[in-house]
Amino acid sequence: MKAVVMAGGEGSRLRPLTLTRPKPMLPVVDRPLLGHILWLLKRHDIVDVVVTLQHMPTHIQDYFGDGRSLGVNIEYVIEEMPLGTAGSVRNAQPLLRDDEPFLVISGDALTDFDLTALMAFHRDRNALITMALYQVADPLDYGVINVDEQGRVAQFLEKPSWGKVTSDTVNTGIYVVQPEALARIPAGRPVDWSQEVFPAMLARGEPLFGYVARGYWCDIGALSEYQRANADLLNGHLKLDELGKRIGSGIWSDGSVEIAPDAQLFGPIYLGEEVKIKSGVVIHGPAVIRDYTILDNRARIDRAIIFRNCYIGEGVELHGAVVCRQCSIKARATAFEGVVIGDNTVIGERAILRPGVKLWPDKEIDAGATINHSIIWGSQGRRVLFGRYGVTGVVNVDLTPELAARLGAAYGSILPKGSTVTINRDPHRSPRMIKRGLISGLPSAGNNVLDLRQAPIPVARYYTRSIGAAGGAHVRLSPYDQRVVDIRFIDRTGLNVTREKERAIERAFFREDYRRAYMEDIGVIDYARDVADVYTRGYLTALNAPAIRDAGLKIVVDYAHAPAADVLPNLLDTLNVEVVPLNARVDPNKVSISHEEFRAGRAQLATIVAALGDVGLGVRLDVGGERIFLVDDTGVDLPDAVACAAVASLALRAHPGGTIVVAADQSHVFERLAERHNGHVRRCPVDLQAMMEAAAGGDAIMATDGGGNFIFPALHPVVDGLMAVGKLLELLAAQRVRLSEVVAELPPFHVATREVAAAWESKGRVMRCLVQQFGKYRHERLDGIKVYLADNAWVLIRPDADAALFHVVAEAATLAAAQEIAADYGGLVENLAQMSCGE
Template sequence: MKAVIMAGGKGTRLRPLTCHTPKPMVPLLNRPCMEYTIDLLKKHGITEIAVTLQYLPDVIRDTFGDGSRYGVSLVYFEEAIPLGTAGSVKNCADFLDERFVVISGDTLTDIDLSAAIRFHEQNNALATLILTRVETPLEFGVVMTDEGGRITRFLEKPSWAEVFSDTVNTGIYVCEPEVLSYIEEEREVDFSKEIFPSFLQAAKPLYGYEASGYWSDIGSLEVYQQAQFDLLDGRVHLEIKAQEIAPRIFLENDVRIDSSVRLEGPVYIGENVHLQAGVAVGAYSILGKNTVISSGTKLSRTIIWENSVIGKKAEITGTTLCRNTRIADCVQLGEGAVIGDQCLIGAKSVVKAGIKIWPNKEVGENATVTTSLIYGAKQTKNLFGTHGIKGIGNVDITPEFVTRLAAAYAYLLQAGDKIALSACAHPFAQLLKHSIMTSLCSSGIDTVDLGIGNSPLIRYGVRSLACKGGIHIYMAEPVDDKEIVIQFIDHAGLPISRDLERKIENAYWQETYIRNLNRLGALQVEHHVQEAYLHALVQQLNVSSIQRQRFHLLIDCEQRFFPTFLAPLLHALGVTVDYSSIQEGIRKKGADLGVRLDKNGEQFVLFTEHGEKLATEQITALQLLACSGQHRRIGLPVSAPIELEHMAQLLQMEVVRTKVSPRSMMEVSSEQRFHPMFDAVYSLMRILSYLASEEKPLSVLLELLPACHMEKKTVFCPWAAKGKVMRRVMEENKGKLLELVDGIKVYDSNGWVLILPDSEDSHVKVISQGATAETAATLASSYARRIAEYQFHEKREIDSL
C-alpha cells in the first residue's frame, strides 16, 4: 500500500501565514502540519509515500528529506504548472503501481485509514471517498450515498440551497491503480469536479466511507487557530511530542521559566523558550522555539512561531505571530490580529482586532493600527448574497470598501477590458459608482458610465456595448433603511456566477490588487443606452393595438428616475399615467390598472381596475401569457407551482426547472435581450400588449388563470445546524419522490413542499403547494415544525455527550 500526500497548496486564505511558508508547513504545536499526516500514514502501515509539490517546494523538501528521519520513504514530484488534484496524482503514476491513498498535507485528522481501506476492499471499489460530517458544508463537497455506501450524488462547494446533507468529502481517497488510466497527462484535472462525476455517470464502483474521527481542513486563520486548541484539548488522537508537566501543560526541552510566571493550561511551550519574571501565559497559548517573553507581559489564546521576541508589559490576546517577529514594550495586540514574518511593532503601539500585517513591515512607536497593512479588513462571512452585495450605506458599504472591491474585481480582468457602470439616482449610490470607476481605471480597466439607471438597463447596456461585465449600485427600498446593493453583471448580461463571486471574494480578502501607471483605463460616458433600450423594447410590442386601447395607468414608483425614463415610451404608446401611491385609489384615478414598480426595475406588483392586488403566482402566469409569442424557452424556479409549468407547455413554451437564483432562471433564455421575470418595464408593456389584443380588462383575465394554493413559512435555524437539518430531511423522506434542483423538494399525494436554506440569514424557507389552501398550509406547518424539532434533537444529542 502506497500513499500520495498533496502538498502543493499556496494557502492564500491563510496569508500572511503562508507568504513565506507553504500551507502544509504551517506549524501546529510547533510541528509542520504535514508531519501529522506522515505520522498518520505510518501508524496505519503506509510508509512508501509520494509528495506532490508546487508552491515553495524546497521548503518542504529540505524539511523532510527522504523521510528516513520519520520512519518512511518519501519521493517528490514537482509540478511546473498547476495540475489539479487528479493531475497531481497522475504526475506520480510511475510510483503508484498498487492500491494507494490520496491525502492532503494541509489537513489535521486522526481518521482510521485502516477501516476505510477495509471498507474499500469489501466493496471492490474503484475509488472510495472518506467522508465526515461538518457544521458548515459550503466550502467542501457534499456527498450523498445509499445504504450500502455507494455514492449517488455530490456537489462541489454548494450554496446553502444545494446543501442536502452535512456529510462532506475530506479529500482523502482510497484508489485502485486503474483510476490513473482515466486521468489525462499534463493537464489540470480535478477529482471532485471531473473524475468522480464521470465515474458516477458511468456507474463505476464509487463509494463513500463515513469516518468518525477528527478532521479539520486548515483553510482559514480561524480554523488554523482552532485546530491547535483542539490538539491541546485532546480532541485529536495524535501524539503531542512534548512533556506534560501538569494537566494540559506541555513543555519541550530546555525551557526557562521564572518562578513568578503564571501558566494556565492548556498551553504548549516550545524548545528553548524563555519566560521572564511576572509573565502570565493564559489558556490556549502556543509558543514557538527560541521565543523570549519579557517581564510583565500577558498572553492569552496567542500563537507565536519560532524566534520571536516579545517586549515588557505587552498584552496579546488571540493573536498569531509568525517567525522572527519583534514586539516592543507595552504593545497591545487585539483578538484575531495576525503579524507576518519579521515584522517590528514599535513600543506602546496598538494593533486592533482582526488586523493583518504583511511580512517585513514596521509599525512605529505609539501608533494605532486600525486598517491592515496590505490586507483589507477581516471578513467573517461571504460578501455576496442571493442578489449581490448588501450593506448599510457609509457603514458597511463605504467608498473605501467599494474601492477595494473594484480593485479585487479588476485583478480578475485583463487590461483594456471594458466594464459598464450605473447607479440609481440617490447621491450616495452615484458617489460609490465614481469610487468604483476610479479604482477600475487605476487598475487598467476601461469603464463606460451609463449614468442613472437600473439592473435591466445595465444588462442591456453590457450586451449592446460588448462589455466584459458591469456593476450596478442602488439604494434598496425602503430608503430609510439605508441599505445599498451592489450587483455584478457578466458579459452576457446575467448576474455573475457563484464561481466568479468566490474569486472576487478571495481577491478582496487577499488584496491581490494591480496598480500600474503604465496602463490606466479609459473613461467613456454613454448617454444613449436608455434610448436604445426603449427603442428595442418597442420593437417587441404590438404598438397599434396598445395605442387604440388608450390605457390609463396609476404607477407607484420612485420619483427621481422612472417618470422621466418612462415618459417617451408611454407617450409613444398613447398611455396616460398618474404617478402617485396605490393608496390614493385606482378607482378614484379611473385607472385601467395599478402598478407598483420596484426601485431597481426588476420586480413589480399589479392591481386590477378594482384595486385587487395580484398574487405572485398570478403575475407570473400573466407574464407567461404575455410573452408566449416572444419566448420559446423559459426558466421556472422549483418553487413555482406545477400549474404554471402546465400553462407554459400549453403555450408551446419549453420549461426548464431551475434554482431560485436570478442567474439560474435568466440563463435558460440568455439569448433574449429582455427577461420578463426580471425586467418590470418590459414585462408590464408585454402585459399591456396582451390586454390590448384580448380587449378585456385585467379582472376578467384573472378569472381565466389557474388557481394555485401556496404557503410560505420561514423557520429560524442557526448556520451550524443547517447541514444537519437537511440531512435529517433527506433521511426521513427516504423512499419518497424527491427533487434536488435547489433545496429539497418532497412530493406526496397532498402536494409538495420545498425546504430551502437561506443563503444570507439563519433561516430555512418552507414553501408548499397543495390541492387546497388548507392542504398547503398543513404541509408547510408540518415541515416547519419538523425543522424546529430536528434542531432540538441535534442539540439534545450534543448536550448528552
Template sequence: MRQAVVMAGGFGTRLRPLTIHRPKPMVPVLGRPIMEHVLLLLRRHGIRECVCLLYHQGEWIRNYFGDGSAWGMSLRYVQAEADYGTAGSVRNAADMLRNEPFVVISADVMTTIDLSAAIAFHRERQGMATLLLTRVPNPLSYGLVLTDSAGRILRFLEKPSWGELFSDTVNTGIYLLEPSVLELIPYRQEMDFGKDLFPAMVQQGLPLYGYVAEGYWRDIGTVGEYWQVHHDFTRGILVPEILGEQCGEHLWCGADVRIDPTASLRGRVILGDRVIIGPYAEVEDSVLGAECILGAGVSVRGSILWERVTVEAGAVISGAVVASGSIVGERSSVEEAAIIGEGCRIGADALIAAGVKLWPGKVVEDKAAVAYSLVQEERWTHGLFLNAKVAGKTNVEITPEFAARFGVALGNAFGAGTSVAVSRDAGNAARMIARALMAGLMSAGVNVVDLQVASVPQTRQELRTRRYAGGIHVRRSPRAAEQTEIVVFNAEGRDIPSGLAKTVERIFYGEDFRRAAAQQIGTLSFGERSAEGYIRHFLAALNAEVIQQRSFRLLVDYSGGLAANLFPMILGTLGCQAFAVNTYVDPLGRTPPLEESLVAEALRALGCELGVRIDYGAERITVFDRRGVWYSPARLLTLVLKLFLQTHRDQEPYVVAVPVAASAEVEEVAAEHGVRVLRVRNSHSAMMEATRDPAVRFVGGTRGDFIFPEYLFAADGMFSAAKLLEMLALTGWELSELDARLPRRYQREGLVPCPWERKGSVLRRALEHPVGSERLLIDGVKLIEPEWSVLIFPDRQSAAMVVIAEATTPERADAVLEEYTELVRQWQQ
C-alpha cells in the same frame, strides 16, 4: 493502500496575513506545519509513498520535507505549471503513481480520521472511488453528499448555498481512488473532483461511494478555522500527534527548553525546541514555536506564537497570533484576535487592539496605539464575492478606500487598455463608492464609461453591445438598507463567473496591484447614448403596434425608483395613457409602502384597466387588475405564463423555467400546451443560468421577476410590464377573467426559528421522512403528493427555516403548514 497524492498547492488567500510569505500547507498548527500532521496521519495507516502536488511557493515544502526520509516516508514532487483544478492536477501526476489504489488528501486539513477503516470499506464495496464524509454544523463551505443505505452516492453538490442544502453530510476532500478513475480525467485540462468529475460519475452510474468517518476533521481555510483548531486542542477535543515529549499532564516540550522556576504554565501548552521562558512569566493554553523567548513578567494566554518570536519584559499577549521573527516590545499589549504578521516590530508600551491585523514587516513605534489593521481586510475573511456581489455596511466596510483598492483589483483582472461600464443608483453612498471604484479602475489603466444613474437591466443591455470587458453597478442593498452592494458583470452583461471572481480576490488579498504608468492611466467618459440604445432595443423586442392599438389606460407606481427616468417615455411611445405616482427618484433608495386599498380606489376612480408597481431597482413588478385586486407573486406567475403560452404557440415545443417554490399551477397550465417545465433554484442567478439553454423561452420567478430570453437573460421590470401589455392586447384577456378560468392552488408560508448549525441536519431529517411520492432536492427539500406538497429550505438572512405548504384547498394548505412547522421544530432536536 500504500500510496497517496497530497494536494499542497493552495494559496491560502483567506488566511492572510499568515500566508503572505509561506504557502498554506506550511502554516504551523500545534507546533508543526499543517502538512506534517497530514503526512503523519498517512504514515500511521501504513501509507509511506506520497506524490506532493505543488503550485504556490512550492520551494518551501521541498526544502522542509526533502525526500521524506526524516519522517520514514518517500516523498516526490510535481510542480504544476498551471492551475488544472484538483482532478486535473492529480491526472498530471499519474506517471508517478503505481497502478494500484491510492489516497488523495489535502495538505491543509487537520484530522484524526481512521483511514484504515475507510480503506476497508472501499475494498468491501469494490467501487471506483470512495469519498470520506463527515457531518458538520455549517455545510456551506464544503461539498454536500447524499448516499443511499449502502453508501452509494446519489447526489453531489459542491459548496452549496443555504437554499441548496439537503443534508449536513459533507465531503472531507479525502478520496480513495482506483487507478481507473484517472482515465476519466483529461490530460492538462482543468477539472475539479467536486464540481466536475464526481457529478459526472454519478450521472454515468459509475460506482461512487461515501464513507461517513468518525474522528476529528477541520479544513483550515480561514483564520477562524485556524483559531478553532487551537481552541479544540485547548479544550481536549483534538488530540493530535504532538511534537516533543510530554513533560507535564498537559505540557509538551521540545529539546533544550528552559523554563525559569518562577514561571507559571497552566492549561494545555506546547513549547517548541529551545524555547526560553523568563522569570515570573505566565503561559496558559498557548503554543510557542521553536526558539521563542519570553522575558520577565510576560503573560501569554490563549495565543499562538510561531518560531523565533521575542516577547520582551512585561508584555501581555491575549488570544493573538504572532508570526515568525516578530518582536513585541516591553510592556506592550496585543489583544484578543489580533494577528501579527511575520517580521513585525512592536515598540515598547504599544497597544495592538483586538482584531487588528499587521501585515509582515510592519513597525509600530513606542507608545503607539493601533486600533485598525494596517491592511484592513478582516471583514472579507470568507471571500469578497457572494453571487457576483460584494456587500457590506456603507462607509464602514464598503468605504471609498476599499472601493479604490477593489477597483484596482478589478482593473487588473479585466486588463489594462480595456473599457468598463460603471452605473449606480441615485443615492449619495452609491455615487461616492462608484467614484472611488472608477479611480481604482483608471489607476489600473482601464478606460471607464460612466453610465451614471442607471438600472441593472439598463446596464446589462449596455454591456451586450460587446464594447466592454465588463461592468459594475453600485446600489443600496435591496435586502439591508444600511448596506451597499457592488454588482460585477462580465463582458456579456451576465454575473461575473466564479473563475474571474477568484482572480479578483487573489489580486485584492495579495495586494499584487499593477498600476499604470502616468501616460497609460485610463480615461473617463460618459455613456451619453446608453439610454437611447436601451429604449431602442426595448421597443424592437415588442409588438408596439398592437399595444398602441389597444390604447391602455393604466396606473404606474414607480416606487421612487430608477424606472421613473425612462419608462414614462416608453409608455408614451406605446400610446398608453398612464397615471403615475411616486415618479421621483429617491436618493436614499426608500420605497414607499404599498397601500393596496389606496391603489384599488385610485384604479377605480381613474377607470384604469390595470395597475403596475415597478420596484426601486426596476427589476420586479407587482400587478393589480381593474377591480383593484392585487395578485400574489405566485398567482401572477401563473397568469403571465398562461399569456406567454397563448401568444407563443408558433414556437412550441419549448421549455419554461420556474423556481422550485413556484406553484404546481405552473405544470397544470403548461400541460395544456405540451410545454415542459424546468424547476430551478429560488434565486435570480439560477433563473439567469436557465436562459443558457436555447430551448428555454420563458423564465418566471416568485417575486414578480420575469425573464424573456429573446430580449434579455435577466429580469427587467419595465420590459415585464410592457410585455404584459403586449400579451393582454394580443389575447384580448382581462386579467380578472383569466384569473377566474385558470386552475388554482393555495400556498401558505411559515418561518420556523432554527439555529444556523442545525439547518443541515433538519434537511437531512426532512429527506429521510417517509412521506412524499416524489422528492425534489433543487433548493432545500420538497415533498410532493398528488393533493399537496411542502417545501423546506433555510432562510438565507436569519436563523430560521422556511416552510411553504401548497394544497388544492386552503384548509389543507393550513394543515400541511402546521404539521411540517411542528416537524421542523422536532428535527432540530
C-alpha cells in the same frame, strides 16, 4: 501499502502565513502540518511515502529529508506545473507499485482518521476507489457526497449552493486507490478528481465507494480554520502524538522553558524550546508560543499563536492574533482578533493593529501608528463577500469607501486590462459615496470606467450589454434596511456575475493580490451620455408598439420617487399611453421606506385606480425598476402570485406552445395554465440569477419568480420592471381584454409558507435526513427537496442561502390543507434541526 501525500499547495488564502513557507509547512502547535500527517501514516503502518511537491519544494525536502528521522521512507516528486489533485497522483505513478492499492492523503489538512479501517472497508467492497467522507456543518465549500446503504457513491456535487445541498457528508480528499484507476487519469495535464475523474466513474458505473470516517478532520483553508486546528489539538480533540512534556495543568513544553513565579498561565498552552516568560505575563489559552520566543514583563496573550524567534515587548497585548517568525512587537503595542503579522516584521511602541489587519513580511510599523487595513494592499476581516444581494454591508461600518476601492481593484483584476466597466447607483448619497470608491479602484487595475450616474438597474444592464462592456456594477440602498448598501456585479451580458466569478472576485480581494497598472495603463473615467436613448431603441423594437398605440390605454403609475421616473414616462408617451403619475419626482430621501409605508402606498394606488374608474390598471415600480406590483382595472390590489399568474396566462395566450420559466417554490397553477395553451413550464431554483440564466436559454417567452419579478427575453434575459409594464400593455392591447377578466379566469390555487429557524451547523444534516426519509417517494431536488403528496399536494423544504433558516412551502386543494402541511413539515424540520437522523 504506499501513501501519496499531496504537498504542493500554495495556500494563497492563508497569506501572509504562506508567503514564506508552503502550506504543509505551517506549524500546528509542535510541528509542521505535514509532520502530523506523516506521524498518522506511521501509526497505521504506512511507512513508504511519496510526497508530491510544487510550491517551494525545497522547504519540505530540507526539513524532512528522506524521512529516516521520523521512521518513514520518503520519496519526492516535483511538479514543474500544477497538475491538479488527480494529475499530481498520476505524476507519481512510477514510484507506486502496480500490485497493491495505495493511499492518497492531503498534506495540508489535519486529521486523526482510522486509516486502517478505511483500508479494510476498501478491500471488503472490492472498490476501485474509496473516498474518506466526513460530516461537516457547512458543506458549501466541499464536494458533497451521497452514498447508498452499501457505501457506493450515488451522487457527487462539487461546492453546491444551499438549494442543491442534499447531505452534510463531504469529500475529505483522502482516498484508497487501486493502481488500475490511474489509467483513468490523462498524463501531462491538470486533472482534478472531483471535476473529471469521479464524475466519469459515476457515469460508467464503476465501483466508487465512500467511507464515512469518524474522528477529526479540518481542511485548513483560512485563518480561522488554522487557529481552530491549533486550538483543537491543544484541547485534545485529536488522537495524535503527545505534545511534549506536561509541565502544568493544560500546559505542555517541548524543552526547557523559563517562567517567572508571578506569571499567570491558563491552559491549554504549548511552550516551545527555550521560551522565556517574564514577570507579570498573563497567558489565556488556547495559545501556542514556539521555540526561542520571549514574552517580556506584563505582556498579555489571549488565544494567540506566536511562531519561533519572536520578541513580545513589555505590556504588549495580543488578542486572537498570529505572529509569524522573527517578529519584534515593541512595548505596549496591541493586536486584535484576526491580525496576522508576517515574518521579520517590527511593530513600534504603542502601535495598534485593528481586527482583521494583515501585514506582509518585512514591514515596519511606526510607533503610535493605528493600522486599520492591511499593508500593502488592504484587507477586510470577512469570510465571504457575496450574499444573495451581492456585496452587502452597513454603510461606513461594514462597507466603507476604502473597502469599495479595494473591491473595485479586485473586480478589475479579474477582467482583461483595458476593458470597460459601467458603474451605476440609486439616488441616495450613501450609494453615491460607495460608487465613487469602486470607481477609484477600477482604473488602478487598468480598467476604463463609464459612469451611468443613476439609471434604473434594467437600463444599466441593457446598456452594459449593448456597448460591449466587460461588466458593470450597481450600488443601491437596500430596500430592506436604509443603513445597508448592496453592490451588484454584472457580466458582459447584463446578467449578475456567476458564483464562479464571485469566487474569483473574493479570491482576488482576500489574497490582496491586485493588478497594478503602470502609469500609461491606468484606466480612464468618463460619463455615459446616451444611456436612456440606447435602452429606448431596444425597448420599442421588442414591443408591438402599433398595437399599444392603437389601444389608447390609460394607466396609473407609481414611480416610487426612483430613477424609473426619468425613463419610463418618455417610453409610455411614445406608445400613446395616458399616464396618471404618482411620486414621479426622484427623491434620494425616499429611496428606502418601511414595510408600513410600502403597504400604504399600494393601498393608495388601489384607491386611486378605483376612484378614477376609467384606467386599465395601476402599476407600482420598486426603486431599482426591477419589480412591479399590479392593481387591476377595478381597483383590486393583486397578490404578487396572482399578478404573476395573470401575466403568464396572457403570455401563453399570445404564444401557444411557448415555454415559461417559473421559480421552484411557486404554485402549480402555472402548469395548469400552460396545459390550456399547449405550453410548457420550466422550473428554476428560487434565485434571480438562476431565473435569468434559465430565461437566457433561448426558448422562453417569459420568466417570473411569483414575487413581482418578470423577465421578457425579447429585450434581454434580465429582471426588468419597465419592460414588464410594456409587455403587459402589449398583451392586454393585442388580446383586447381587461386585467380583471384575466384574473377571473385563473384556476384557484392555495399556497402556504412557513420559515423555520435552524442553526447553520444543522442545515446540511437536516437536508441529509430529509433526503434519507423522503428519497424513496416521488420528489425533486431542484432547490432543496420537493415532495409530492396525495391529492396533487406538495411541499418544498429549502435551506436559505443567507440566513440560518429553512423555507417550507406547501400547496393543496384548500388553504387550510396547505397551512396544515406547511405546519407539519415545518415541525419536522424543527425536530431534525435539534437531533441527529437516527433519533
